[in-house]
Amino acid sequence: MSVLIRNGTVVNADRSFNADIYCEDGRIVAVEPGLAAPLGAEQIDASGCLVMPGGIDPHTHMQLPFMGTVASEDFYSGTAAALAGGTTMIIDFVIPSPGERLLTAYHKWRDWAEKSCADYSFHVAVTWWDDSVYEDMGTLVRDWGVNSFKHFMAYKGAIMADDGVLTQSFPRALELGALPTVHAENGELVDYLQKLLLKKGIVGPEGHPQSRPPKVEGEAAQRVIQIAGILGVPIYLVHNSAIESIDAITEARRRGQRVFGECLAQHLLIDESVYFDKDWGRAAAHVMSPPFRPRAHQEALWEALSGGILQTTATDHCCFCGDQKAMGQDNFARIPNGTAGVEDRMAVLWHHGVNMGRLTANEFVALTSSNAAKIFNIYPRKGVIQVGSDADLVIWDPQLTRVISVENQHQQVDFNVFEGMRVSGGPAYTISRGKVVYAQGTLQAQRGAGEYVFRPAFPAF
Amino acid sequence: MSVLIRNGTVVNADRSFNADIYCEDGRIVAVEPGLAAPLGAEQIDASGCLVMPGGIDPHTHMQLPFMGTVASEDFYSGTAAALAGGTTMIIDFVIPSPGERLLTAYHKWRDWAEKSCADYSFHVAVTWWDDSVYEDMGTLVRDWGVNSFKHFMAYKGAIMADDGVLTQSFPRALELGALPTVHAENGELVDYLQKLLLKKGIVGPEGHPQSRPPKVEGEAAQRVIQIAGILGVPIYLVHNSAIESIDAITEARRRGQRVFGECLAQHLLIDESVYFDKDWGRAAAHVMSPPFRPRAHQEALWEALSGGILQTTATDHCCFCGDQKAMGQDNFARIPNGTAGVEDRMAVLWHHGVNMGRLTANEFVALTSSNAAKIFNIYPRKGVIQVGSDADLVIWDPQLTRVISVENQHQQVDFNVFEGMRVSGGPAYTISRGKVVYAQGTLQAQRGAGEYVFRPAFPAF
Amino acid sequence: MSVLIRNGTVVNADRSFNADIYCEDGRIVAVEPGLAAPLGAEQIDASGCLVMPGGIDPHTHMQLPFMGTVASEDFYSGTAAALAGGTTMIIDFVIPSPGERLLTAYHKWRDWAEKSCADYSFHVAVTWWDDSVYEDMGTLVRDWGVNSFKHFMAYKGAIMADDGVLTQSFPRALELGALPTVHAENGELVDYLQKLLLKKGIVGPEGHPQSRPPKVEGEAAQRVIQIAGILGVPIYLVHNSAIESIDAITEARRRGQRVFGECLAQHLLIDESVYFDKDWGRAAAHVMSPPFRPRAHQEALWEALSGGILQTTATDHCCFCGDQKAMGQDNFARIPNGTAGVEDRMAVLWHHGVNMGRLTANEFVALTSSNAAKIFNIYPRKGVIQVGSDADLVIWDPQLTRVISVENQHQQVDFNVFEGMRVSGGPAYTISRGKVVYAQGTLQAQRGAGEYVFRPAFPAF
Amino acid sequence: MSVLIRNGTVVNADRSFNADIYCEDGRIVAVEPGLAAPLGAEQIDASGCLVMPGGIDPHTHMQLPFMGTVASEDFYSGTAAALAGGTTMIIDFVIPSPGERLLTAYHKWRDWAEKSCADYSFHVAVTWWDDSVYEDMGTLVRDWGVNSFKHFMAYKGAIMADDGVLTQSFPRALELGALPTVHAENGELVDYLQKLLLKKGIVGPEGHPQSRPPKVEGEAAQRVIQIAGILGVPIYLVHNSAIESIDAITEARRRGQRVFGECLAQHLLIDESVYFDKDWGRAAAHVMSPPFRPRAHQEALWEALSGGILQTTATDHCCFCGDQKAMGQDNFARIPNGTAGVEDRMAVLWHHGVNMGRLTANEFVALTSSNAAKIFNIYPRKGVIQVGSDADLVIWDPQLTRVISVENQHQQVDFNVFEGMRVSGGPAYTISRGKVVYAQGTLQAQRGAGEYVFRPAFPAF
Ligand SMILES: [Zn+2]
Ligand SMILES: [Zn+2]
Ligand SMILES: [Zn+2]
Ligand SMILES: [Zn+2]
Ligand SMILES: [Zn+2]
Ligand SMILES: [Zn+2]
Ligand SMILES: [Zn+2]
Ligand SMILES: [Zn+2]
Incomplete structure (x- = not known):
């Protein structure tokens, strides 16, 4: 061949x-x-x-069991959609339930992923702590080629890793030469705000962004960066969506800390107004965490990409159809979190990045593949043509032009957040x-x- | 009269x-x-x-029961020493044990303070949470003239208020028109680092600053400022000692948040090297939290005072004699935390501030009394001559010159951190x-x- | 009486x-x-x-000869309008032509101002330098009660003070105990951009903001703050309109520099879109320098007022009627710069500040009179009720409600930038x-x- | 071969x-x-x-005519010394006198450089402006492979480019696809401070750092970054030595600007105290601009290298022997500016960077060759092994150990600023x-x- x-x-x-x-x-x-x-x-x-180089999406969740349902996109359909969009590799997440052995979960996900059409790899989440987690981290690094571990600072009462877990897991990653990655939102505050809003009778999707304002993300970003700094470990923050996070990363880099930041295509282009759509279904379809932000945050994200403060772009591709989203009809906090994007990332980033003069074509390559390959240590195997x-x-x-639509997509989900966007x-x-x-x-x-x-x-x- | x-x-x-x-x-x-x-x-x-205007020291701990002993300076001797130094009012702290009713603790401290020679008032600490705390906060504000509540983000397993307590207490303070005040250090990290150091065999006073590096303070300052910002409540950070805290306060003020900051006379003038004194007793005598910092932090504190980023000066006056400090002979984490200063604050601030050209005499007054009076809402009764x-x-x-020394002080403690300093x-x-x-x-x-x-x-x- | x-x-x-x-x-x-x-x-x-306390507007230009015409509001009508709005004192500007003795110009303005209905005082501009300027600054401070000197970093070829003038004037102000004040825009860049735009055929009012983007202001703010810092002199920046200036002031205060900042009522409430009004006259009526900015800057200004980064509010009240504005019909750079506001400042700041929850009533007083009185050293004669x-x-x-309009104003000008705004x-x-x-x-x-x-x-x- | x-x-x-x-x-x-x-x-x-990859030193001045003398190191001896230290390419500077055609100067330098032992290239300085400069920039880019133009913001009355020159040259570089590089110090302030110090009788080398404090550099860095930002052109700042410059670059990158920064090996390791050496000759030997700084700046420079804020390391290698330095015996402002380093850069950066745990070996390569090759567009021809x-x-x-000394160096100068430093x-x-x-x-x-x-x-x- x-x-x-x-x-x-x-x-x-x-x-x-x-x-x-x-x-x-x-x-x-x-x-x-x-x-x-x-x-x-x-x-x-x-x-x-x-x-x-083919795109690398370092943040996807194919067929994820989450919030009482399972993401509609599986590893087969999801990687197929990725290929249709120019992305040739994904890094997905193994997310053990609290108490579940990391290795057990890892093998479960490996099984699920065998049907993939494109190359794939896994971050493994640390959602709890005991000696077996310590052991399994070692096994995963040495025997299974896992070099990054994910931590959720949100989702209290479920998969949240509190400061106690972080201070156990980070030094372990450091000694293994692996990179901790983090979803940064203060879970305690989210929980408080969700309850407060529900008590006030705010139960619709508009409650979602109000329960997770930018400071909730910024606080967690600041905290985890400081914790990593004290423990001397590099760190990677997923899906930065807010000026506050960019500020935190910028400051840390100025102080010499190895902090890497990712940005989702969706956050670059969609703003908070979607949650105020009169159509509940459309509003709910946009529910993901962190939520979409006021416009000023988008411009700041673009700037952070150009300036080298953020290094990677991803999608957090996690698909739930309308009937799944409906689980949160009476309570925004029960709407399954997630939006699609793995098929569209390259095109929207090219159109709004390169065509609009924000990025050179070379920078586009760095942001869609090379940097991810370097950070996750598979460069120059991936991320470069040589x-x-x-x-x-x-x-x-x-010259190729497409109007993005759920009608012409390969993604297995009944909604597209970029619906109607014409990209060249x-x-x-x-x-x-x-x-x-x-x-x-x-x-x-x-x-x-x-x-x-x-x-x-x-x-x- | x-x-x-x-x-x-x-x-x-x-x-x-x-x-x-x-x-x-x-x-x-x-x-x-x-x-x-x-x-x-x-x-x-x-x-x-x-x-x-006579000085106001908004942060003292007379006869405090702490870490298994009781501070050697009582309300009588302590306020007498204050008067000898030009300070005519203190604001001390009522610190209920977890589970203890706030009102009970409050009255205990009021009894202790009856022997004071100078005017006094009390912040009351929120060290735990249930409905009685909510009730007692109301009673204290309405009936007892308490308009500030203290929260310790450090001292895990003792008086630490975690994010859960903060999110209960701050909105309550807001509705009462009272000001939350905060000791900002990440208690989880302090605990982790203490154990790590002890495991490595570092048991002497030099372990103290290593277990509480500037980022530990900075992280907590950032976090509590963001929490207060989200909840819409003004906040006062006690004893800022690190560039990281100043950065956090500066940024918050730029964003329009009402954040006030205090600085101790000791942190302005003493650096971290004291913990490496060969004499265990001398090193231990300097153990307080936050610890003394590398020199660059001192200059930043002076700058923050001049520039209006920090508004008040205090001492955290909390005296333990050599035999008390000796409780931590084998473990720095057991050395009772605290140093004296209520008698010397005005003189050292004058000498190093006004004489050195960093502050005008008017700014000195603002920083030693007027600003504290305004923030704690007793202006113009206190803090101004009118x-x-x-x-x-x-x-x-x-013109008056003094060489500060334990030999000529009124403070009831056997050590003076400013020993030998000549002030005009x-x-x-x-x-x-x-x-x-x-x-x-x-x-x-x-x-x-x-x-x-x-x-x-x-x-x- | x-x-x-x-x-x-x-x-x-x-x-x-x-x-x-x-x-x-x-x-x-x-x-x-x-x-x-x-x-x-x-x-x-x-x-x-x-x-x-009655308002103090520290920045007005009554009957100013400027850009080939004279402002339509004189000291009589202007101070009357001020009183109608609750402002009881103005500080206006003596602006000598390059080469003109400062004292000569000062007395000319004193004469003009005799007809004022409210109290007034003068900043004197340093628009050129020789020994006579040095001498006159001394005379003005000692004999005539002038304690502030203004410097324009813009208006190249006219009243611009370049770095050479600044480094002469600032040390002189320092030794006299007077405060340098500054209009911060990089005049060289403005000149370059004006010519570039005109060459491209952009001659309408929309060229005005494009020729003076926020960075043009931010650069000058940064520069003059650094110059003042090196020379050890306090400084006051007039009419800050941009995030960039706020950043510069914030950073300087953090470093302990005495930097004060003023903000105009107009910049708090009006955005850049006015320059794209189809009606030339309406667009031109908004031409002033610095120009109105994109919305994000307005929120930042409000935040800087709340957080104490900016201390005063003013109007730069400088009135030109439609026929005067028409002088720039073919060239935006010839439209006389200025808008009115002395009558409306207090009301719009109250409505959008206090009513909207951004400021307390006490903060409103600080920002409309007390802080200006303190900075310009007439406190407590002015700026406090005692x-x-x-x-x-x-x-x-x-409870009093007014719909602001040119129809019901006392200001002698045919336009009101707040037209139609209902204030309580x-x-x-x-x-x-x-x-x-x-x-x-x-x-x-x-x-x-x-x-x-x-x-x-x-x-x- | x-x-x-x-x-x-x-x-x-x-x-x-x-x-x-x-x-x-x-x-x-x-x-x-x-x-x-x-x-x-x-x-x-x-x-x-x-x-x-062999080192690339992007900033040297072989046989430079400067301040009334000529640098002692010529292109032959200088490139030989470079090779002895592991550096295989230099980028030197063509510096036309004001009024001299750029092409004329360029060919003069090309002649001088023919004797080089290692590969070399040239930045060309823009020290004045007229149409011929505009033309020659084009010729140099198209015909002679020059893709970077240097601007001195200091050296008033000699080679200084004021804002007027910058606003002409930067847009020209932009249209040619060339990179403006800048020596950032405010020449007006340096001139003022030099005269002030000399008037006060401060004529020795200690006057040198006092006449060029960090803010003088920071101001120029801020200014030129804003100018470049407004004009939409990328920019490269040479020899950043101060926290203030790092702050400026950091902020610009956060805003998405393409700003690159260089750091000299000397500034990383030598502090301001050298100017207070009792031995005039030793003190004078360290005179270069920007001068050495207080220690806190060094740590910040290391942090900026680790965090990606600064991308390249260089030496500004410019040698003057003791008898040349003596020209400034009575006036520090006449001491020829410059120190050596081309031979030692790699070793001192390795020792204090990699051995001390601040940098990985890969980062060392990026900072000594790859990044310079990318920025100056000769990658992957240079800067990588492939x-x-x-x-x-x-x-x-x-394992190789050397005690750096003038005794064992190949550099043609009688002093070594790293004298006695043992490096592994x-x-x-x-x-x-x-x-x-x-x-x-x-x-x-x-x-x-x-x-x-x-x-x-x-x-x-
Ligand atoms: Zn996430
Ligand atoms: Zn995710
Ligand atoms: Zn404390
Ligand atoms: Zn305390
Ligand atoms: Zn102005
Ligand atoms: Zn004005
Ligand atoms: Zn230079
Ligand atoms: Zn040079």
Whole structure:
């Protein structure tokens, strides 16, 4: 199985140049201008297109059991949708219930993920603490290629990790060369505000953002950064949505701390007004945590991406359909949290980032794949087009136009938060491990073709 | 009983001017140049001196039961020492044990304080929560003139208020028009670090600052400020010692939050090196929380005072003698926390503040009395020299020089953290409620002469 | 001439209390509950009203010769309008032409101001430098009660003071005990951007904000604060309109610098969209410098007022009628800069500040008079209600409602930037130097009744 | 000419791995474990060593005519010293006199540099403005591979570019795809302070830091960043030495601006106390601008390097011997500014960075070569070990120890600011364009072997 991509412009995070790319057996074998086509190689003409590393979405939740239901998108459909959008790898989350062995949960998720069409890997959540957690973290790092552990500072009474758990888990990650990642919201305050709002009779989706204001996120970001700083461990904050978090990360970096920050495509483009939609279903469809914010936060997120304060973009892809969202009809706190995006991330970031002059094409690559690959220590296997790297590529046509809609998406969910958005620039072809899996609008993803990516410990930072 | 002070320069927070001051029955009755002496009035010649409002120390702990012992300084000796230093009022703390009714504790402290020579008032600590606490807060505000409630974010397993308690207590204070005050250190991290250090065999006083680094304070300051911001309540942070806290307060004020900050005289002048003293006793004598910091923090504290980021100065006066400190001989975490200062605060602040050009004399007055009076809502009864105010005054001689020492102090403790410091400027006379209680080196304080100061709710901010 | 105000609530910056106020010969003689009316005293019933110090507007330009015309509001009409709005004192600006002796210009303005109905004083601008300027600054401070000097960092080729002038003038002000004040915009950049825009064919009012973006102000604020810091001189920044300036002031205060900041009522309430009005005249009527800003800046200004980062409110009252504005019909850079506001400042600040919960009534007093009085060293003569102070008062009726309009204003200009704004709360009576000059809608201002206020050097900071 | 490096650990900015490296004709031809040695290839055993990209020093001044004399180090000796320290490329500065054509100056410097032993390139300074400068900038970018232009905000009356020049030059650089670089100090203030100090009789080297305090640098950094922001052009600040500059850069990056920052090895390790050396010669030997700073600034610089706020390290290598420094015997302002460092940068940064735990080895590579290569758009030709890159390498022996001294240095100057510093870690071999030029203590540099590096415009940011 071999593919030759001709006449395109290669765009890496560090530079752009004209070259053909030849892939064989899932790897990139040559990157040079004017390559001759070996016998039997499929040829793709990339004239007028950019050839970029396939996207990495470092934050998805396929078929997640959550809030009394299960996310509608499974690993098969979800990775297929990803490929259709130019994303060739996801990092999903293993989330053990409190009391459940980490290894047990890990294997459960590995089973679920076997049907994936694209490469995948797992962060494992630390939702409780005892000696077995300490042990399992070691096993996961050494034997199973897990180099990041997730901590939820919200969801009190469920999967929340309080300061006691954090101070056990972070030093353990440090000695293993693994990276703690964090969902930063003060769960105690969320709980207080939810009860207060419900008591006042505010039960609709508009209660959701009021129960999780920016300061609730900012407080937790500040706290966990300080805790990590005291314990001397690098840290990665997922889905930063607020100026307050950006301030916290900025200040920490100025003080020399290794703090990394992620931003969701949704938070860059959608504002808080969606929760005040008269249509309950539409409002509820936007319920996710952290919630969408007033507009000023969006501009700050874009700025933080350009300025290098935030390094990665993701989606927190977690799909619940209308009937699932309806579980919270009488109480916003029971609406399953989550929105989709894995298919659309690349296109909306290109359109609003590169087309609008906020990002160069190289910065786009850094923010959609290279930086995630570096932080999660799979670079240069992933995240760059060079000889020896995995042949995960997207051939990007800047002229291609799409109106995003639930009607034309591959995602298994009945809503699209970007509904009606016209974007210019999108994948003409997606190549996963050397195979063309998406070609000019036709998805050719293969169930189970995705492989598990072992991520070694002790990255370069 | 009447006193006429002649020929001095009156220094208030807002301006200086030449005037005589006539006091009768504990109040200031006239402030004008060239006053004639009424019959029988004691006359004091204040030529060459500044006449300022007596100091208010808003943070002392007289005869505090703490860490298995009781502070050596009682309300009598402590207020006498205060008067000798030019301070005419203290605000001490009622600290109920977890489970103890606030009112019960309050009356216990009132009894203890009856022997005070100077005026006094009380903050009451919220160290736990149930409905009785809610009720007692109301009673204390309405019937007993308490307008501030203290919360300890440190001292896990003892008096620590976690985020759950804070989110109950702050809204209650808000509705009562009372001010929450906070000791900001992350108790969870202190506990973790203490255990870690002890496990490593670090048991001496040098372990104290290592278990409470600046970030431990900064984290708690950030957190409580955000919590207060979300709940819409003003807040007062006691004994800020670190750049991190100053940053947090600065940022909050920029965002429009009503956040007030206090600074101790000790933190302004003493650095972390004291904990590395070869003499265990000397090192232990400096153990207090927050601990003394690297030098850069001191300069930042002075800057924050000049720039209006911090508004008050205090001492956290809490005395333990050598034999008490010895309780922690084998474990720094058992050394009773506290240092003395109520007698020296005014002089060291004058010398290092005004003499060194960091503060004007007016700013000195603001920082030693007026601002505390305003924040704790007893202005202009206290904190200013004007007709109708309490006759609490200090006649300050800028020429007076003293070498601070345990040998010449009035404080009831066997150590002075400022030992050997030569300061220029000090009280020639102190007048409390219209009586001369300290005159040219002679203390004439009277047991029980101090009165309890009722502080009304709903201040001007 | 005496007045007794009964049954009101006295509101000072530091507290509120119930008291009657008796004024005689222009001064406050008694402030006590239940005062008996002396023979012949005019009595005012202030039931349901607040009695506050009269407003001080520290930034006006009456009858200013500027950009080839003269402001339409003169000292008589302007101070009358001020009184109608509850403002009893203005500080205007003497602006010498480059080369003109400061003293000459000063006396010219003194002459013009003799017809004022309310008290007034002058900042004097330093628009050029030679030895005579050095000399005149001394004379003005010593003999004429000028304690503040203004510097324009914008208006290149006209009155701009470059860094060379600033480094001469600031040390001179420091040795005289006077305060440098600054209009902070980078004049070089404004000039560059104006030319660039005009070259691109952007000649309408929308070019005005584009030629003076927030960074142009922020840069100058940063620069002048650093220059003042290096030279060790306190500084006052007029009309801060941008987040960037607030950041600069905040940071400086954190570092202990004495930096004061002013904010205009207009910038608090009007945003940039006015420059895109289809009606040229309406758009041009809003041209002033700094220009109105995007909304986020307004919220930041309110926050900076609440948090104590900015201390004063003003109007930069400078009136040009439609025919004067028309001078810039073909070139936005020729539209005379200025808007009115001296009559409306108190009401709009009350309505949007106090009624909206952003400010307490005491903070309102601090921001409309007390702080200006302290900074410009005329406190407690002005800015507070206490015995001995000038009898400049406003009796504020929180129930009084007005729809602001050019139709019902006293300002001599054909436009009102607050047109149509309904505000609750306004002056029932204004008292200037002990005389009732505005009573229940009737203005009784007297030409020439205002007195020049001598402001001594060496304030308390 | 070919070289095979065996058994080393390759350290790039993004990761470390074990591989042999084969170089031929000046390029890297293979990077794989277990390479066989081609016939005739020189073999180097790198066991126990790290193989890293050769250092790039982006800021040197060889044989610079400055302040009435000429730097003692020429392009031959300077690049030889660089190679001895592991640095294989320098970027020097063409500095036209005001009025001199840029192209004329450029060719003069090109002539001087022909004798270089290592690769070199040039920033060209814009020290004045007219149409010819505009033209020459274009020619330099298109025909001569110059992609960066330098601006001095200090040195009033000589090479200073005022705001007027900056606003001409920056937009020109932007349209050419070139990067403006800036020496940020407020020249007006330096001039004022120099004259003030000299007037006070302060003529010795201690006057140097007093005339250029941190705020003088911070102000200029703030200003130029705002100017660049308004004009929409990326910017690079050379030799940041102060917390104030770091703050400015941090804030700009948070706002999304492309701002890059450089830091000198000297500023990381030397503090202000050197100017108070009793020995005039020693004190004067340290005179450079910006001057050395109080210690707190050094820690902040290290933190900014770790946190990604500053991206490059350099030396501003500019050598003047004792007799040259003596020109300022009576006036510190006449001491030729400059210190050496090109030979020692790598070693001191390794020792105090990597050995002290502040940096990982990968971060060291980023900070000594990769980031400079990316910013100045010669990556991956320089700054990384990969197939196709220039064979500029350093084989780093972490065990190698050296006591830095003027006695054992190759630099042509009679002083070393790191004199007596013992460092662990240094170059065992240096390879320049595929030739071994330094081997186990023996320098084999060849006059004129260095080549001029053409740097294309329009980098990836
Ligand atoms: Zn989450
Ligand atoms: Zn998630
Ligand atoms: Zn405490
Ligand atoms: Zn205490
Ligand atoms: Zn102005
Ligand atoms: Zn003005
Ligand atoms: Zn320089
Ligand atoms: Zn240089």
